[in-house]
Amino acid sequence: MLALDDVTLAYGPVVAVEGVSLTVEQGEIVTLIGANGAGKTTILRAVSRLIKPRKGSVAFMGRDLAGLTPDKVVRLGLAHSPEGRQVLARLSVLENLELGAYVRSDAAGVAEDLERMFGLFPRLRERQRQAAGTLSGGEQQMLAIARALMSRPRLLLLDEPSLGLAPIIVEEIFEIITALNREGTTILLVEQNAHLAMQAAHRAYVLEAGRLVVSGDARALMDDERVKRAYLG
Amino acid sequence: MTLAWFLQNLLNGLSMGSVYAIFALGYTLVFSILGIINFAHGAVFTLGAYLTYLLSVGQFGINGLLAGWQLPFTLPFPLALLAGAGLSGLAGMAVERLAFKPLRARQADALLALVSSLGVALILVNLIQYLFGAEIYSYPSDVLGSLPPAFIFKVGGKPVAVRTVQIVLFVVSLVMLAALAWFIHGTKAGKALRATAENQDTASLLGINVDAFILGTFFVSGLLGGLSGTLIGVSFGLSGPYFGVAYGLKALAVIVLGGLGSIPGAVLGGLVIGLGEAFLPPDLSSYKEAVAYALLFVILLVRPQGLLGGTTEQKV
Numbered sequence: 347m348l349a350l351d352d353v354t355l356a357y358g359p360v361v362a363v364e365g366v367s368l369t370v371e372q373g374e375i376v377t378l379i380g381a382n383g384a385g386k387t388t389i390l391r392a393v394s395r396l397i398k399p400r401k402g403s404v405a406f407m408g409r410d411l412a413g414l415t416p417d418k419v420v421r422l423g424l425a426h427s428p429e430g431r432q433v434l435a436r437l438s439v440l441e442n443l444e445l446g447a448y449v450r451s452d453a454a455g456v457a458e459d460l461e462r463m464f465g466l467f468p469r470l471r472e473r474q475r476q477a478a479g480t481l482s483g484g485e486q487q488m489l490a491i492a493r494a495l496m497s498r499p500r501l502l503l504l505d506e507p508s509l510g511l512a513p514i515i516v517e518e519i520f521e522i523i524t525a526l527n528r529e530g531t532t533i534l535l536v537e538q539n540a541h542l543a544m545q546a547a548h549r550a551y552v553l554e555a556g557r558l559v560v561s562g563d564a565r566a567l568m569d570d571e572r573v574k575r576a577y578l579g
Numbered sequence: 580m581t582l583a584w585f586l587q588n589l590l591n592g593l594s595m596g597s598v599y600a601i602f603a604l605g606y607t608l609v610f611s612i613l614g615i616i617n618f619a620h621g622a623v624f625t626l627g628a629y630l631t632y633l634l635s636v637g638q639f640g641i642n643g644l645l646a647g648w649q650l651p652f653t654l655p656f657p658l659a660l661l662a663g664a665g666l667s668g669l670a671g672m673a674v675e676r677l678a679f680k681p682l683r684a685r686q687a688d689a690l691l692a693l694v695s696s697l698g699v700a701l702i703l704v705n706l707i708q709y710l711f712g713a714e715i716y717s718y719p720s721d722v723l724g725s726l727p728p729a730f731i732f733k734v735g736g737k738p739v740a741v742r743t744v745q746i747v748l749f750v751v752s753l754v755m756l757a758a759l760a761w762f763i764h765g766t767k768a769g770k771a772l773r774a775t776a777e778n779q780d781t782a783s784l785l786g787i788n789v790d791a792f793i794l795g796t797f798f799v800s801g802l803l804g805g806l807s808g809t810l811i812g813v814s815f816g817l818s819g820p821y822f823g824v825a826y827g828l829k830a831l832a833v834i835v836l837g838g839l840g841s842i843p844g845a846v847l848g849g850l851v852i853g854l855g856e857a858f859l860p861p862d863l864s865s866y867k868e869a870v871a872y873a874l875l876f877v878i879l880l881v882r883p884q885g886l887l888g889g890t891t892e893q894k895v
């Protein structure tokens with residue numbers, strides 16, 4: 347479903363990611379872990395075409411993404427919940443969610459999904475008329491995830507969904523992630539909480555200073571030395 | 580200080596103020612989305628005024644490359660107004676593609692876009708002068724067809740006169756304001772526009788074609804510019820290719836006074852300046868052009884963020 351081939355990513359002269367190849371198959375949860383600054387966010391941004399690879403190719407749904415703008419990739423079925431809960435602060439919670447379904451034209455399905463999100467995150471229902479910027483950090487995180495789900499993506503990119511959330515909410519979020527996956531959503535998950543991520547995921551890639559150091563079955567990797575090192579930063 | 584005097588000034592002020600408001604909104608829309616003042620907006624104002632004049636009158640007099648040349652057709656004023664505004668919208672799009680997009684693609688400093696828009700403004704104004712000359716043009720008195728030039732009614736025994744042109748100014752501006760408010764707050768595209776204004780990356784991750792929305796914003800901005808140029812032109816005549824510059828500066832005062840980037844602020848600022856000019860005592864009338872800046876000065880002393888700026892007010 348997603349394939350990165352020998353991808354190098356840079357910010358100006360600073361190379362952030364070098365020669366990374368990875369795949370995500372239909373139906374999988376794949377996690378990408380690594381210390382701060384390892385290049386996880388950068389890789390997700392390249393998948394959604396917010397940055398362009400200096401070298402290598404990214405293919406989604408069998409299609410090379412070169413030359414596409416981010417909105418076109420969304421129309422292919424990608425949703426990206428970015429790092430740092432990028433809610434649209436001046437828009438209402440409801441408007442944020444509605445914009446999550448911007449590319450959809452099935453009003454009935456959208457209304458149904460909206461109900462579903464309010465079922466998953468009751469706090470958002472209570473606060474739907476409120477400007478998103480006035481939500482608490484945790485509530486904003488929920489909104490960012492719910493908004494990404496509103497497009498009914500084929501592939502969901504989640505960048506640190508547990509960041510800043512209370513442990514009990516984190517658990518809930520991970521339950522939602524696995525439930526979504528069982529319903530057929532493929533997920534590429536970036537997490538600081540490597541332990542939780544590897545429990546939820548089928549496969550894992552470990553990134554160190556912009557390079558992949560190891561990958562494989564998530565459970566098998568949990569005791570790997572290099573993983574512990576990456577996890578501990 | 581009679582009621583008639585008050586009503587007369589109120590009407591004058593509202594009609595001018597509403598045009599200032601829609602002209603200033605052209606700046607505000609672009610500023611909301613790109614965070615940059617588009618200095619070509621005043622030139623598009625001039626262009627719109629000239630285009631509508633050309634389309635409805637059919638020719639320009641004695642100077643310029645097109646002196647004596649006759650357009651093979653003319654349009655009734657309402658149609659010419661619409662066509663002139665539409666063409667100004669296209670000019671706005673051209674400004675975006677020439678002055679803004681190339682710099683944005685290179686992630687250049689915002690200050691450079693300011694300079695390049697100033698450059699495009701100079702080119703436009705000089706082109707207008709080259710084609711149509713520098714003299715003053717006024718619309719023929721029958722431009723509004725069979726409508727009477729003014730309506731006069733009596734209040735407390737004193738006459739109050741409303742020029743038909745003033746009604747046109749006010750109604751057209753009001754229609755534009757209502758349409759814009761509906762678009763921004765009542766449509767899906769308006770929601771996407773507000774998202775784009777807030778964060779372009781996030782908007783694009785939601786599937787919003789940011790580039791198309793920027794281009795569309797320049798179209799609407801150009802349309803508002805051309806429309807207000809036409810309205811001022813039909814009211815006071817076209818005082819040469821540079822007449823958009825003075826109005827452009829005044830509209831900048833409007834948006835700063837109202838609060839940079841705030842749509843309600845631009846409307847309020849336009850009305851405040853329009854009314855301020857209207858209520859200026861007759862013996863000070865030679866200072867009319869200074870009213871906007873005097874008001875700006877006073878209001879910024881009290882509220883440095885402008886009347887409606889810096890609150891939780893939505894930008895678009």
Ligand SMILES: Nc1ncnc2c1ncn2[C@@H]1O[C@H](COP(=O)(O)OP(=O)(O)OP(=O)(O)O)[C@@H](O)[C@H]1O
Binds near residue numbers: 387
């Ligand atoms: N806009 C930018 N300009 C320059 N360098 C950047 C930029 N964004 C990221 N970098 C650099 O690229 C490298 C990778 O950053 P990235 O955000 O991908 O890390 P990360 O793995 O997501 O880290 P974290 O776990 O802290 O979120 C870092 O060294 C960072 O300093």
Ligand SMILES: [Mg+2]
Binds near residue numbers: 429
């Ligand atoms: Mg990151």
